[in-house]
Amino acid sequence: MPPTRARTSGPAASPSRVRAARRTLSNETNRIGARRVVRSGPAAAQSACVAAPSAHMHDLFQLEKERVQASQTRERAERDQRNERQRMIDEKLLEARRTAQENRPTALGWRGYNDYEVDLLRAEHQRETEALHAQLHAQALEIDALRAEAARHAQSREEARVSDDALRARVSELEELLATTDTRYAALASEASSSAERVRDLEARLADAEALRRRLHNQVQELRGNVRVYARVRPPRDDGTSVELRYPDALQLATQLEVRAPTESAMGAASVKTHHFAFDHVFPPSATQADVFEHVSDLLQSVLDGYHTTIFAYGQTGSGKTHTLEGGAQVDWAVPSTWQGDDVGLIPRAMHLLWAAAQAQQVHGWAYTFEAQMVEVYLDQISDLLGDHARCDVVHTGHHSHVEPAEVVPLARPEEVYQLLARAKKRRQVAATKMNERSSRSHSVFALRVRGTRADGQTSDATLHLVDLAGSERLATSGSAADPQRLREAQSINKSLSSLADVMAALATHAKHVPYRNSALTWLLKPCLSQGAKTYVPTTHYRLMLLALSPLQAHLGETLCSLRFATQVHGTHLGPARTSRQRPS
């Protein structure tokens, strides 16, 4: 029995161990039996099955022994294989070392090359790294800039919001204001409509008043006589004794002048005779340029109203005609700084006055243009003082006279008249005489044509003539007789002045024939002198003679002649004044 055998075959074993040994044994038996059958065939197998138990055990040991041996053999073979593999690996290792030893120089070369490559790669890597850093830095900056921009935008948005709020507030304020304004506007509109009514009424009254003013102005001029005479005595100079001149009504009307002149009776007795003269105004030597202008300015206003106005300066050489008309010794038209002084005469003052009056008339709807001509009459020949035309002719058209082809200069500003005076002065024939070293040897005529138009179709067209007559003189005292040229000049001047006197006399006596053609001067001044002649449309002509007088004893004879001529002129009545203003038909 297997359990007994187990107990007897060795030290006492645990039941579990016995069961395991039996199983092992059974398995081994089956295995060995199977081998034997395979090795010995069916007969051997049969005998094995029937073998005794001891033999069997022996076989088992034998089998076990074989098995162990086989296993050892197997392990040995495996060990050998391993050793063989180890040996082969060692050989290969040896071989590889040998090869590596042989290839060492090449490897070293490769290593150098590789190091070089590595360096290149490192450098490139470095560059790339730096480029990336730079890019990174740039992007960082860009980000910063964008952030700043975003911050700015945010701030602007905030500001815009604030300003938007303010604007909204302002809009609502304005809306309120608009509403108030609308209400006020409605009130004002109704007020305006009643005001417009009042304005129309006032305008009508103003127009009536303006017409009345003109009518009255004209009547005043009429009452004063349409050939007015102002006498002006210039201050005495150091170079001679003065005649005794008296001004009896100087503090009242200032119209009288008395000349106390020594005389001899038929019996040879010396005495002093007082000559009395009366004119529209007498200016003593103390009178200034402004005083004279003040008395002339009302006539000048008439030019804008369409009244032709002529101012003659008459008197002997050196008596102050040019001084009164253009200006005194302080004034030099080539030097602008002298243009504004007190010494400035009538022509520039008249230009400024008319200009200002024309501006003032704009409220009545008038617009005026100014153009000037300046000519001289020298040796009975008319020549241009503003251009190069030495020989000019007078052309009478309607109630105007033109000198052709003398230059006509439009004036855009009153100051432009200074340049004209400077131009004219250069051209004037000036020669030295004993009496006045600046004595002018020709008559000069400054003509300012003033044309006005009004929106309603009214027009006005009048000319202001300012005539500086050459000085009358006695041939014996002036020294002209010794010089043929001077003699011709003096004769021509005296002839033209006596022609002027003849024309005045003919007009005063209403003579049928008025000798205008006797001299170029009277022919030129015909429209200024004549009144109501059949060949003319009668228009207003205001004439003023400025009689310049020298107070010197040496000039007494000339002074008395001039005073008598002026008296004759003063008595001349040339008929009523009429305006050239035309109303639209």
Ligand SMILES: Nc1ncnc2c1ncn2[C@@H]1O[C@H](COP(=O)(O)OP(=O)(O)OP(=O)(O)O)[C@@H](O)[C@H]1O
């Ligand atoms: N009222 C005055 N006050 C001061 N000086 C005057 C006055 N009148 C004339 N004179 C001076 O007398 C001089 C002669 O005057 P002006 O040249 O005006 O005379 P005139 O009459 O024009 O002479 P002519 O006929 O020869 O041209 C000038 O030096 C001028 O300045």
